[in-house]
Structures are given as structure tokens and as C-alpha cells.
Amino acid sequence: MTDTIVVSPRAARTYQRLLRFGRQLAGFIALFVIWEVGVRVFHVKEYVLPPPSQVFEAAWEHWSSMAQGAWTTTLEIVAGYVLAIVISVPLAVSIAFSRLVEQTVYPVMVFLQIVPKIAVAPLFIIWFGFGFTPKLLLVFLLSFFPIVISSIAGFRSIDPEIMDFVHTTGAGGWKAFLKVRLPHALPDIFTGLKVGAALSATAAVVAEFVASDRGLGYQLLQYNGDLNTQMVFAIIILLSAIGVIVYFVVELLQRIVIPWHVSTTQGTGGIELT
Amino acid sequence: MVSIVPLPRRRPAGDRSAAPVKISISAKSVSKTFRLGASEICALDNVDVEVGDGEFVAIVGPSGCGKSTLLRIVAGISRPTTGDVVTNGKTVDKPVTDIGIVFQNPVLLAWRNVLDNVLIQMELRGEAPGKYRERAVALLTAVGLGDFLDRYPRELSGGMRQRAAIIRALIHEPPVLLMDEPFGALDALTREQMRVDLELLWMRTRKTVLFVTHGIDEAVLLADRVVVMSPRPGKIEQIVDVDIPRPRGLDARHHSRFIEITQHITDVFLSRGVLKSESRLSDI
Numbered sequence A: 001m002t003d004t005i006v007v008s009p010r011a012a013r014t015y016q017r018l019l020r021f022g023r024q025l026a027g028f029i030a031l032f033v034i035w036e037v038g039v040r041v042f043h044v045k046e047y048v049l050p051p052p053s054q055v056f057e058a059a060w061e062h063w064s065s066m067a068q069g070a071w072t073t074t075l076e077i078v079a080g081y082v083l084a085i086v087i088s089v090p091l092a093v094s095i096a097f098s099r100l101v102e103q104t105v106y107p108v109m110v111f112l113q114i115v116p117k118i119a120v121a122p123l124f125i126i127w128f129g130f131g132f133t134p135k136l137l138l139v140f141l142l143s144f145f146p147i148v149i150s151s152i153a154g155f156r157s158i159d160p161e162i163m164d165f166v167h168t169t170g171a172g173g174w175k176a177f178l179k180v181r182l183p184h185a186l187p188d189i190f191t192g193l194k195v196g197a198a199l200s201a202t203a204a205v206v207a208e209f210v211a212s213d214r215g216l217g218y219q220l221l222q223y224n225g226d227l228n229t230q231m232v233f234a235i236i237i238l239l240s241a242i243g244v245i246v247y248f249v250v251e252l253l254q255r256i257v258i259p260w261h262v263s264t265t266q267g268t269g270g271i272e273l274t
Numbered sequence B: 001m002v003s004i005v006p007l008p009r010r011r012p013a014g015d016r017s018a019a020p021v022k023i024s025i026s027a028k029s030v031s032k033t034f035r036l037g038a039s040e041i042c043a044l045d046n047v048d049v050e051v052g053d054g055e056f057v058a059i060v061g062p063s064g065c066g067k068s069t070l071l072r073i074v075a076g077i078s079r080p081t082t083g084d085v086v087t088n089g090k091t092v093d094k095p096v097t098d099i100g101i102v103f104q105n106p107v108l109l110a111w112r113n114v115l116d117n118v119l120i121q122m123e124l125r126g127e128a129p130g131k132y133r134e135r136a137v138a139l140l141t142a143v144g145l146g147d148f149l150d151r152y153p154r155e156l157s158g159g160m161r162q163r164a165a166i167i168r169a170l171i172h173e174p175p176v177l178l179m180d181e182p183f184g185a186l187d188a189l190t191r192e193q194m195r196v197d198l199e200l201l202w203m204r205t206r207k208t209v210l211f212v213t214h215g216i217d218e219a220v221l222l223a224d225r226v227v228v229m230s231p232r233p234g235k236i237e238q239i240v241d242v243d244i245p246r247p248r249g250l251d252a253r254h255h256s257r258f259i260e261i262t263q264h265i266t267d268v269f270l271s272r273g274v275l276k277s278e279s280r281l282s283d284i
């Protein structure tokens, strides 16, 4: 016989959430433990794969230079990413709703999307030098396309019958856009934003690899040259953390902007109590 | 025999005025051809329909005969290939706005809960939704959605979605109602109840209603006149007057005229080969 425990939906949800968080944390701890034990048991050389304890130790020693690098790199990521959002969403709107823009701009975009964008990075050095600008531009370039492409898909994918209904209300273009087309496109826009967020960290690091005198990418190359593998790992972990934070900011924004969406509420939204 | 009266025709029993009826919807020689690449599909072939002001007209016909197409043309959201349409006194050359329309699918907005899906009608019409909230809640409660006002469409059953869509078409009190199989997704019981409710609502408000269905029963139980359509290319086979007294309510199924008229329409479909008395599966 199974006992049915009646719980309030809110309590049930909180419990599920805590359980999930606990499991995720356990996964990470397990990863570090296996890493530490594995390295020690098999006597792996520390310049090949240092144990995590040494990585954290090295990070602790160099925290202030790492913080400076993180600041530089984060600035590049955020500036390039925000620029990409500001330009790509209105561009997607105009491609989705203007025949002229679609026929002229869209084919060019599709072509440019195929160009390996990272290959352009050295060119940016010639054009814009070693400073902040080429990094911002590469971040922009990499995060721009996924946002445009999925936003266009979002604006286009609306059920034509919904628009038929809108037309029977006599609502003008603006009202229809704000009340129907934009909310419909938001889930797809957010999908693009997340892909763009993930790419923007990569773009900043690559841009710093090519030519730079600061930032985490620059530091990474320096430490790599010194065979300081502990610090290489420390910086990789820090870069990942920055990427995760940017991603979660977008995720949080999504929860606030489209609380109704399936990806936000997970599954049917209801919780089956057994 | 059932009287088959060509246009213009007498008003059904119970009509108060003897004066000539104002025409609310008129479709004259309407044809519609869809072009798909090289092939053409003729969905409507020279259809004439008139619906008087305050009249309830049902369209029955087999699947694919162009019922939805005709309704969309009357609403101005699809253009006829030839022919002219007047809806609510105005020649139709763009979407008609003084109508309430129920599509074959609910066509709700996924990001709005049930109540807000009804109120979008007012918001898009530039009205403050707050003024209509009470009426929307009352209507939704009347169709059994009172406990689901703050639910999103994906949390509802198909029949519940369709009921929300019906209320969305009523909230702004349009003089003309266009309904495309509005009860299609409902279970038999809810369907019967909605049918009775719609009749009473119509008797109170006397809206002009054009109601598409493939239920012969439903058409005869609701309408003043039933337009019987033949299979593709959609043509009007017959227009049948229904002189069953109102309100027809739940008992009308036993009315002798109900039985005669539904039998007559069934015979029309039999004669057109839409219905066959032998199974088409028997020789497989």
C-alpha cells in the first residue's frame, strides 16, 4: 500500500528544487574528488594535470591579478554581448516584417554566418589595434548571429490564424506587434540570447589570444608559456564561472520576462503528487 | 416532405416583424481557388448565401467542402477569387472588425491565461480591459471555466480551450458571430449544454450567426436555416428551413419536424454519395 502525503504545491516545489540543487552540487564535488584522487594515485605530473587542491592554492596566491583580468574580460564580454542584443533584435524585426529588408539583407546575413568568425580576429587587430575595440567586436560578431537567426524564426513562426484573429480586431501594426508578435517571439529570442551568451565568453578569450596585454585570455597564454598548469586551470575555471554567470543572468531574465513559458516552468507546470 | 424554399424565403416561425428583413451577410457568386504550385484546388464554386439581420444560419457539409473557407471570406481574412461579399452592411475588402469569430482551432495566445486571452479582444480594440473583466469572468464561469481563469492554454483540455475561444468571440458584443465548428472539441454532454446556452444567448441578443458544423443534428437544432453543401468543389446543394419552435432546448430531438428535417438532410447527402449505406471498408 502506498501512503499519499498531501503537501502544498509550493512546499512540494521548494523540496524538488532543493533536491535538484543538492544533486547538482554532489555531482561537482564528486568530479573534484575523483580528479584529486586520480591524479595522486596515478602520479600524474603536475605540469600535465595538477590536482584541484594545487589549482585552488595557486588561484588564492594570484587572486588580485586574476580579478583584474576577470574585470577586463567581463567588460569585453558584456559590452560586445549587449551591443549584439541591441542591434540584432531590431534587425530581426525588420527582416521579419519588411520584404525589402528581407530580400536585401537576409541573404548577406546567411552568407556572413558561414564565414568562420574567429578567422576574422587577426583582421580586427590590423583595423583596430590591440585595445578594447577588437575584443568587443569579436564578441559582438560571435553572439550576433545566433540572436538574429533565432529571433527571426520567433517572429516568423506565429500561427497565421492568430494574426487572422488580430486582424478582425482592427488592431494596428504597433499594437499587434507589442501585444502579440513580440510576446510570441520572446521564447525564441531567449534561445538565441543563451547561445549568444555562451559564445561571447569564447570570443573574448580568442580575441585576447590573438593580441592583448591584459585580460584572462592573455594571462592564460602567459601561464601556459611558463608551464604553470595550476594557473592555467585556475583561469579556465574562472572563465567558465564568468560564462555560467552570464548565462544565468539571461536565464533569470527569461524567468522574469516569460514566466509562462514551458522552458521556464519545466514540463506541464503542475506537479504530480503521489 | 420538407419544404425547400429558394432565396428569397419566408422568415421562420416566431419572427416578430413582417417587414422585409435587412440582410446582414451576403455572399454573391463567391468562388475560391487555391493555387499550390502547378495544381489548383477549387474550394468554393459559385456560392450564394444570405443571412438576415438577427438570423441564425448553419452550414453543414462534408470535410473539405469549403466551409471554413467561406467563413474566412465572410470575415474578410481571405479574399474570394470571384464574387462579392457584404458583411454587416459593408462591402468586404479587408478584415471585418464588427464580428466575433471562433476558429476551428482555439487559436489562443500561449503566454496569456484564460481571462487575459478573453480580454486581449478588448485590448486589441483599444479598450481598457479592466472595464470588461467582470463580464469576462461571468461569461467564463457560465461555461465552466470559473476555476481556470488564471490557467495557461497548455494547462487546459482541448474542450476548455475552445470554450475560452468562444467567450473571446462574445466579450465585445459583436452584432455578427462567425463560428467554425465551435463545439468540435467538446464532449457530447458539454456540447449539448453549449448548444442550449448558445440558443438562449442568441434569442436574448438576436445576433446574426453563421455557424459551421458537420453535425446535421447540431445544425437543425440551432439554425433558422441550414445551408447544405456538397463535397469539393463546394457548392450549395440546398437551403433548408427549420421551423421547429424555440427555445428548442434539450427536448427538440423528439420533435417530429426535427426527425423529418435531419432525415431529409441525410437523404441529400446519401443522394450525393457523401453518405453510403454500405461500408466502404467491407471490400478491403
Ligand SMILES: Nc1ncnc2c1ncn2[C@@H]1O[C@H](COP(=O)(O)OP(=O)(O)OP(=O)(O)O)[C@@H](O)[C@H]1O
Pocket: B034, B035, B036, B041, B042, B043, B061, B062, B063, B064, B065, B066, B067, B068, B069, B070, B104, B214, B232
Ligand atoms: N490555405 C489553403 N491553401 C490551399 N488549399 C486550401 C487552403 N485552405 C483550404 N484549402 C483547401 O480548400 C478545401 C476546403 O477547405 P476548408 O478548410 O474550407 O474545408 P472545410 O469544409 O472547413 O473542412 P473541415 O470540415 O474538414 O474543416 C480543402 O480541399 C483544402 O485542401
Ligand SMILES: [Mg+2]
Pocket: B067, B068, B069, B104, B180
Ligand atoms: Mg473547416
